C-alpha cells in the first residue's frame with residue numbers, strides 16, 4: 001500500500017512542528033526521511049503510525065483514510081532505535097506476539113515465527129531472552145517481529161543508531177533485502193546521509209518540519225536544490241556568486257576570484273546565487289590541465305585520511321575551498337605549494353541563494 | 354488535552370482522584386478545620402492554655418533533635434567505614450536494613466524494657482552486683498531506643514551517597530596537594546551533605562510521629578503523639594476539637610521539615626556527582642579490630658530485640674513476673690490455639706491491604722508516568738500527602754471523618770485496611786513510578802503497533818515487566834502494614850485486634866511473656882515472605898528501598 005499525506009499539520013501544544021506537509025510514497029517504495037536532529041522526522045513518522053494525532057490534513061494508506069484510526073488498527077510494523085523487545089518474553093514469543101494479537105494460534109504461528117527468524121539469520125536463537133542477545137541480534141529480532149505480521153507499511157525510526165559501524169552496514173543490507181523481498185512500503189528515519197543514500201528508493205530531506213527536497217538518492221546528491229540540502233547531503237563548498245546565463249543549460253558564476261561555468265539548477269532565475277563545488281569533484285595539479293576550468297590556488301593544509309587526502313585551498317582574497325583527492329599519490333601536495341585547481345562544468349552547480 | 358478526555362486513562366485518573374480526595378484530602382481537611390469549628394473555646398486557645406500540651410510540643414521537638422543528632426553521629430561514620438573499607442564482620446552490617454524493617458517498633462520498645470526496664474534482665478543483674486541504672490522510662494530510654502533504631506535510616510541513606518561519590522574528585526583534590534584526610538572532608542562532605550541532611554530530617558519526622566516507643570517508654574513525660582492519642586481516646590469521635598488541634602500541630606511540624614527537605618534536595622541536584630566509586634580499602638590490625646568491634650556492638654544492640662523476644666516467648670511467667678530460666682510452650686499455645694484472633698486479623702487485613710495497595714499504586718503510577726493529563730499532577734501530589742501524616746494523625750482523621758455520617762466505617766475491618774493502604778501509598782507510588790520510568794515508551798508502542806489495544810498492552814507488556822518490582826513492593830507493603838500500630842490502634846474495635854495491637858495491649862498490662870509470643874509470631878510473619886522472595890524468586894527486596 002502506498003502512503004498519501006495531504007496538507008498534514010502536527011503540533012505539540014501551541015507550536016506547529018509540521019504544517020501543511022504533503023507527500024506521496026508509492027507502493028513498495030523504500031522512503032527515507034533524512035534530516036538533522038529536531039527537524040521533525042520522528043514526529044512525522046509517529047503521526048503516520050498514529051501515536052501523534054494529526055491536527056489537520058489527512059493520511060491515507062492505499063487510498064483508505066486512516067487519519068482518525070488508532071495506531072493498533074493501522075496494520076503497521078515498527079522498528080525502534082532502542083529495539084523495544086519485550087524483556088520478559090523469549091525471542092520466539094516476541095516474534096509471535098503480533099500473530100497472537102491477530103488471533104492466530106497453533107503450529108501455524110510456530111512455523112511463521114521460525115521462518116521469520118530464519119530470514120534474519122537467527123533461526124537458532126528462538127529460546128533466548130532479549131538480554132542474552134547482542135545489539136545487532138536484538139534489532140534483527142525486532143525486524144522479524146515487525147515483518148512477520150505482514151504489515152501494510154513498515155516504519156523505522158533510526159533503527160541503526162545504537163549499533164557500531166560494522167554492524168550498521170550489515171543490518172542495512174538485511175533491511176533492504178527483506179524490504180525488497182516483501183515489497184513493503186517503508187518509511188525509514190535517519191540523520192545519517194550514508195544510510196539514506198545507500199538504502200533508499202526515495203529520499204525526503206527535511207528541514208524545520210517541511211520536506212525541502214524529494215528525490216532519488218542520485219538526484220539529491222548530484223543536484224541539491226538548496227544550500228541546506230547540499231550541505232546536509234555530502235560535504236559542499238558554497239561560494240556566493242553573481243550569475244549570468246551562458247546558454248546550453250550552463251551559467252557563468254563570478255565568485256570574485258574568478259569565473260566558472262556551472263550547471264544551472266536554479267528553479268527561478270536570479271542574478272545572485274550559490275556556486276556549489278563538491279570536494280571530491282575537484283582536481284589538483286601542478287599546472288593547468290586540459291578539459292578543466294583552471295584556477296590558481298595555494299595549499300593551506302592537508303589531512304591524510306588513508307583512502308583520500310583532504311586539502312584546504314586558498315583561492316585568494318580569503319576565499320577557501322576544500323578538495324578531496326583519491327588515487328595513487330593523493331597526498332602529494334605539500335602545504336604552501338602553488339597548485340592549479342581544476343573544475344568540471346558538469347560537476348559544478350549553481351543554486352538559488 | 355481535550356482529546357485525552359475520551360480515553361479510558363482519563364476516567365481512571367478521575368476515579369483515582371475521587372478516591373484520594375475522599376480518603377486523604379477529606380480527613381485531612383477535617384483535622385485542620387475541626388480545631389476551630391468545634392463547640393466551646395477553640396482548640397488553639399485550649400492548646401496555649403494548657404501547660405501539658407505546650408510541654409508535649411517542646412519535649413517532642415527536643416527529643417526529635419536529640420535522636421536526630423545521635424542517630425546521625427552513629428549512622429554517618431558507620432556508612433563511611435562500610436562504603437570505603439573492608440574489615441572483619443562487614444557482612445553483618447549488611448543485615449542492618451533488614452533488622453529495622455523486620456522489628457516493629459512496639460517490639461523494639463518492649464524488648465528494651467525487658468532488658469533495661471525496672472524489672473529488666475540487665476537492670477536486675479546489675480543491681481545484684483550493686484550498680485543502679487537510671488530509670489529507663491523517660492528521656493534515657495526514649496533517646497537510647499529511638500537512636501538505635503533510627504540510625505539505620507541515616508546509614509542506608511548515606512552509604513549509597515558515599516558509594517556513588519566519585520573517587521576521582523577526591524584523587525583530584527589530593528593531586529592538587531591536599532592531604533588525604535583533609536581532601537576527603539573538603540571534597541566529600543559537601544557532596545554527601547544533602548544525603549546526610551535528608552536522612553537526618555527523615556529521622557526527625559519519624560521521631561515526631563513515633564507512637565509505639567513514645568507510648569511505652571515516655572511514662573509521665575508528655576509527648577505530642579501520646580497526648581494526641583490520649584485526647585482521641587478521651588474525646589472519642591463526637592468531639593474532635595483537641596485531638597484535631599494536636600494532630601494539626603504535628604502536621605505543621607512535618608510540613609516544615611518536608612519544606613526544608615525539598616530545598617535541600619533542590620540544592621543537592623547540582624552537587625550529586627556520579628562516577629566511579631572508590632574501591633573499599635581493607636582495614637587491618639588494631640584499627641580493623643576496633644572498627645569491627647564497634648560495628649559489631651551496634652549490630653548486636655540492634656539485634657537485641659530479636660534475641661530477647663525469642664527468649665521471652667519461651668519463658669514461663671506468673672502474671673507480669675518473668676520466670677527467667679524456666680521454659681514453656683504455653684505462650685505460643687495461646688497465640689495459635691486459645692487466642693488466635695489477632696493472628697487471623699493481621700493476616701487478613703494486611704493481605705487485603707497489600708493487594709489493594711499494589712494494584713492501586715501500579716495503576717496510578719502508570720497514569721502519572723505514562724498517561725499524563727491535566728489531573729495526574731494532582732493525583733501525584735495528593736498521594737504523597739500521607740508522608741506528612743503520622744499514623745496517629747491519620748487515625749484521628751479517619752476516626753473523625755468516617756464515624757457515623759453517610760459512610761460509617763469506624764469500628765469495621767475496612768477502616769483498618771484503609772489506614773494500612775493510605776499509610777503505605779506514598780512508598781508504593783514512589784516504587785511504581787521509579788519502575789515505570791525505567792520502562793521505555795517504545796515497549797508499549799511496539800505492542801500497539803503489533804495490533805494490541807492500549808489497555809490490553811498495559812496488561813500484556815507493562816505489567817509482566819513490572820512484575821519483579823511489584824513482588825518486591827508487595828513484600829515491603831506486607832512487612833510494613835502487618836506491623837502497623839499507630840493508626841490502627843485508634844480505629845480498631847473489640848475483636849479486631851491485630852498482632853501489634855495485641856502486643857501493645859499486653860505490654861500495657863505488663864504481660865511480657867505473652868507479648869513476646871505474639872511478637873515472635875509477628876516477626877516471623879514479617880520475615881517469611883522476605884526469605885521466600887530471596888530464596889525462591891531471587892528478589893532482593895531491599896534493592897528497591
Ligand SMILES: Nc1ncnc2c1ncn2[C@@H]1O[C@H](COP(=O)(O)OP(=O)(O)O)[C@@H](O)[C@H]1O
Nearest residue numbers: 012013017035036037038039040041042043044
Ligand atoms: N512530545 C513532545 N512534546 C513537545 N515537543 C516535542 C515533542 N516531541 C518532539 N518535540 C519537538 O518537536 C520538534 C521535532 O522533534 P522530532 O520529531 O523528535 O525531531 P527528530 O526526530 O527529527 O529529531 C523538536 O523541536 C522537538 O523539540
Ligand SMILES: [Mg+2]
Nearest residue numbers: 038041042043
Ligand atoms: Mg528522532
